[in-house]
Amino acid sequence: xTISIRSVEKKFGRYPALNSVDLEIADGELVAxxxxxxxxxxxxxxxxxxxEFPDAGQVLFEGQDVTFASAAARRVGFVFQQYALFKHMxxxxxxxxxxxxxKGRDKPSKAEIKTRVxxxxxxxELEGLGGRYPSQLSGGQRQRVALSRALAVQPSVLLLDExxxxxxxxxxxxxxxxxxxxxxxxxxxxxxxxxxxxEALELADRVAILNAGRIEQIGTPHEVxxxxxxxxxxxxxxxxxxxxxxxxxxxxxxxxxxxxxxxAADGPAIAFVRPHDLVLDxxxxxxKVDRVVIQGPLANxxxxxxxxxxxxxxxARDDAASFTGEVTLSARRTHVFAA
Amino acid sequence: xxQSKARHPTEDxxxxxAVIIGLMLAFLGLVLILPLAAVFAEALRxxxxxxxxxxxxxDALAAVKLTLITAGIAVxxxxxFGLCAAWAIAKHEFPGKPLLIxxxxxxxxxxxxxxxxxxxxxxxxxGWFGERLIDHDIKIIFAVPGxxxxxxxxxxxxxxxxxxxxxxxxxxxxxxxAVSMGASGLYTFWRVTAPNVRWGLLYGVLLCNARxxxxxxxxxxxxxxxxxxxxxxxxxxxxxxxxxxxxxAFAVAALLCLLAIVTLVLKGLLEIAQPDVKRGGGH
Numbered sequence: 066x067t068i069s070i071r072s073v074e075k076k077f078g079r080y081p082a083l084n085s086v087d088l089e090i091a092d093g094e095l096v097a098x099x100x101x102x103x104x105x106x107x108x109x110x111x112x113x114x115x116x117e118f119p120d121a122g123q124v125l126f127e128g129q130d131v132t133f134a135s136a137a138a139r140r141v142g143f144v145f146q147q148y149a150l151f152k153h154m155x156x157x158x159x160x161x162x163x164x165x166x167x168k169g170r171d172k173p174s175k176a177e178i179k180t181r182v183x184x185x186x187x188x189x190e191l192e193g194l195g196g197r198y199p200s201q202l203s204g205g206q207r208q209r210v211a212l213s214r215a216l217a218v219q220p221s222v223l224l225l226d227e228x229x230x231x232x233x234x235x236x237x238x239x240x241x242x243x244x245x246x247x248x249x250x251x252x253x254x255x256x257x258x259x260x261x262x263x264e265a266l267e268l269a270d271r272v273a274i275l276n277a278g279r280i281e282q283i284g285t286p287h288e289v290x291x292x293x294x295x296x297x298x299x300x301x302x303x304x305x306x307x308x309x310x311x312x313x314x315x316x317x318x319x320x321x322x323x324x325x326x327x328x329a330a331d332g333p334a335i336a337f338v339r340p341h342d343l344v345l346d347x348x349x350x351x352x353k354v355d356r357v358v359i360q361g362p363l364a365n366x367x368x369x370x371x372x373x374x375x376x377x378x379x380x381a382r383d384d385a386a387s388f389t390g391e392v393t394l395s396a397r398r399t400h401v402f403a404a
Numbered sequence: 405x406x407q408s409k410a411r412h413p414t415e416d417x418x419x420x421x422a423v424i425i426g427l428m429l430a431f432l433g434l435v436l437i438l439p440l441a442a443v444f445a446e447a448l449r450x451x452x453x454x455x456x457x458x459x460x461x462x463d464a465l466a467a468v469k470l471t472l473i474t475a476g477i478a479v480x481x482x483x484x485f486g487l488c489a490a491w492a493i494a495k496h497e498f499p500g501k502p503l504l505i506x507x508x509x510x511x512x513x514x515x516x517x518x519x520x521x522x523x524x525x526x527x528x529x530x531g532w533f534g535e536r537l538i539d540h541d542i543k544i545i546f547a548v549p550g551x552x553x554x555x556x557x558x559x560x561x562x563x564x565x566x567x568x569x570x571x572x573x574x575x576x577x578x579x580x581x582a583v584s585m586g587a588s589g590l591y592t593f594w595r596v597t598a599p600n601v602r603w604g605l606l607y608g609v610l611l612c613n614a615r616x617x618x619x620x621x622x623x624x625x626x627x628x629x630x631x632x633x634x635x636x637x638x639x640x641x642x643x644x645x646x647x648x649x650x651x652x653a654f655a656v657a658a659l660l661c662l663l664a665i666v667t668l669v670l671k672g673l674l675e676i677a678q679p680d681v682k683r684g685g686g687h
Contacts, residue, residue, distance in 0.1 A: 116580055137586035149577035153599040163585035218585055 066127055066221040066254045067092050068113060073122035075108055082108040083119070084278035095248050095255045097265035100275035101301070106258045107146075107226055109275065113256060114141045114224050126221065142215030142253075144225040148207050150199040156210050157182050157195035163218035185213035188247060205236040212244070216251065223248075225257035229264060241268050262302050266290065274298050296335050296402045305337040306376050309404065317401050320372045322350050326401040333404040340365070340379035342398040345387055349395030352376055354388045364388065443661055446654035458644075458652030459659055466632040467640035467656070470548065474623075474636060475616040478555040482612050486563030487605065491597065493564075494571030495579060508564050511557055519557045520625025523550055546628030551636060554622035559615045566608030570601055606674060614667040618660065 070088040074081070082105045090096050098106040111117040113124060115136035124132045131139050150159050158165075160182045164173050173181065186192050189209035199207055208228065215223060228244065229237040245268055248255050259265050265272045266286040273283040274297070282294040293299035300307060310319025312334045317326040324336055352368040359365075364385035366378040380388065416424075447455045458464060489508060493501060511519065525531050527544040537544060544550045578600070582592040598605075620638040627634045629643060637660045644653035 114584065116584065136584035141584060143581065143584045145577045145581055147577060149581040151578055151582075151596055151599075162582065162587070166582075166585060166587040166591060214581075214585075 067125075068222060068254065068256075069123070069125040069128075070109070070113065071123040071125065073109070073112060073119045073124065075105075075112060075117060075119050077108075081278050083112070085122070086275075086278070086280055088273060088280060088283065090254060090256065093252050093254055095245070095268065095270045096257075097269035097272045098256065098258045098275060099260070099262060099265040099272050099302075101260060103277075104275040105278040106260075106275045110224055110226055110256060110258045113222070114143050115139045116143070140218060140221045142218060142220030142223045144208075144211045144215050144223070144228055146226045146230060148199075148211040148231075150207060150210055150214070152199055154198075155195065156186075156191070156197050156199070156202070159199070159210055160185055160195075160214045160217050162214060181217060185217055188216070188250065189213045189243070203236075204232050205240055208232065208240060209243070212247065216247070216253070220253060223251075223253045223255040225255070227259060228257055229259070229261075237264075244268065266302070272302075274301060276301070293337075293400055296337070299337040299400045299402070304340050304377065304379070305400075306340065306343075308336045308338070310334060310336065312401060312403075317399065320374075321370055324396050324399045324401075326399060329401040330403060335402050335404050337400040337402075338396045339398070340377040342396050343376070343378045343394050344380075344397055345384075345392060346395035347393055349393040351391060351393050353391055357385050357388050359385060368392070368394075440661060443654055443657050446650060447658040449654075450651050454651050455655040455658070458649075458655040461652070463631045463635070464640060464652070464656055467635045467637045468659070470551070470635065471617050471637040471660075473548070474552050474555050475613055477552045478559055478616045479609055479613050481556055482560050482563050483605065483609055486560070486567060486608065486612075487598075487601075489564045490567035490571050490601075491593070494568050494574075495576050495597070505568075508561050508568075511560050516554075516558050516619065516621030517625055520554050520622035522557075523553055523622075523626050527553075545626050546630065546634060548634065550626035551623050551634060554626045555616050555619050558619050558622050559612045562612035562615060563605065563608035566604050566611070567601055570604040571597070574600055603674065607671065610667050610671045610674070614664050617663055 068088075068090040070086055073083055073086045075083040084105075086105070086109060088109075098109055100106045108117060112119050115131070115134055115138070118133055122132070123130055126139060136143065151162065154162070161178050164178045164181065167173070182195060183192075186195055189212055191206060191209050191213070194202070194206065199210065202210065208231075212225075212228075215225075225244075229240055232240065241264060244255075244257075257268075266289075269286060271283060271285055272289050274281045274289060276297045282289055282298045284292070284294075289298055290303050293302060299305055308317070308319040308322055308324070310317055310322070311332065312318075312326050312329045313331050315325070315327050315329065317324040317329065317334060317336045319336065324338065326334070326336065350370070352370055354366055354368050356367040357364055358367075359382055362382050364380045364382050366380060366385075366388045368376050368378060368388075370376055376394075378388070378394065459468075489504070492498070493505060493508075524545055526533060527537060527550065528534055529538070529545070531545075544553070578596050579592050582596045583589075587595070618638060619636075620642070623636055624639055624642075627636070627639055629635060629639055631640075631643070635643065637656060641653050641657045641660065644650075644656065
């Protein structure tokens, strides 16, 4: 199912939640909508779902205009942030709900529904728990029930709102892999909302980064990380040291910091340097090491520039010993944007 | 040091607890238990025989019957409309919502006597619809319909007030989930919304019932106090009392108390049977 979002706008009162958003999603893609809270990502997801209608613009499914079609008519599977499982129904009844509500010829037989529920429980590795109530399940298990309930209607598109937000770190990691596996097994076009960049970069085929109701950039995890289109993306995706200064003749200067800025126009600018792009270099700028923290194979270095500003460096663990006292650094790669 | 070890660090000292609990028990005893005991004591002052005779008197039986009929109509009516109002307020956004919330509280803030007078003004002989009602031979004031209407008015907020916070807390995510899977509005209401509030609804129904059976002021205005016809139990108690028939008055009052106590016991059992009603349950 291909999905096209065209110039979609949505206001809540006077507050604009979506500001002329365009987005094309290919069949079978797994796309993350990434952004800080209030960036409009959940509103965009709900607009795609048919849980919100836009004030302007169009939503197309497979080229068909569904802008004002109901969620049911669009055949979306939606996983809610707090799962929204029906508390008084068993897991099996929860999963079967979307099939139970069908009428007449569309309604599968009881045996078919039972088989479908069993298959879905197997898919999310919850076999034998069909008779439990949601309150008797762990957070991760509830999440899986919500996922299989959304899949039960054989949706044309699967939409998930902060699917891992309410889970602890370990469960979150394993469920990420689970979602990827389920997506690959079913091939259903999937869109999920998250504020966790690590989650988006690890899981998605493409990531759309939203800020203040606009899409700042859409691309593969690699593209948005290594070729950020805007200062916001650069600061939001991945760690980055941020400097405000000026560009002159292909060099960026901010106090003691001098960075290469090939091709950047002269004038005031903002530069970002990823911690792992900073290397020891005798010809570089000076910094004083405050602290070195070893994290697995990496050494995270907190350093201070002569003017007192802090700077973060990420090096290989084996090089940790080189980071003591006064060091000189230079950047292998910078991202410079006109201010 | 030894003393501080004996009690929990955030607990009050023993003497403070004793004083507070003692005060509370003394107050309850004086204001609630003593009068209640007095009702039963007065009813049985001349023995069980006269008390039973007072209750089985045809006028008393008619009052009991009318009270049960009134509650039997008012409570289901308020259950349905309370559920509708709570659903509209908690699950939907619409202009004028604050006004509706205020209106639901109106019966609590208006004196029951005024509530009764409203119906006299509207349906009474001199009222807006008075002549038309007489033309069609419909009697509302000084008849059972007036009593039922006044009772509905006074007890309307109980169920709605019980359900609104509960429904608001539950939010609309489950309803959205149901609708997104193709459920109709009605199906969603019966299969998702209603089951989630059933215990709160039952609780509201019991409170509403207790109040409906005990309502005096509003009913007194619209009833006309016709013995055996338009007297509810509270009105019957007053009449007997004013006639210095104390044993009979207290006997009927005791019966009314028993109905209230049964309601409270049911409410207590409900809380035990469903321990997570008040704790939110679910998540």
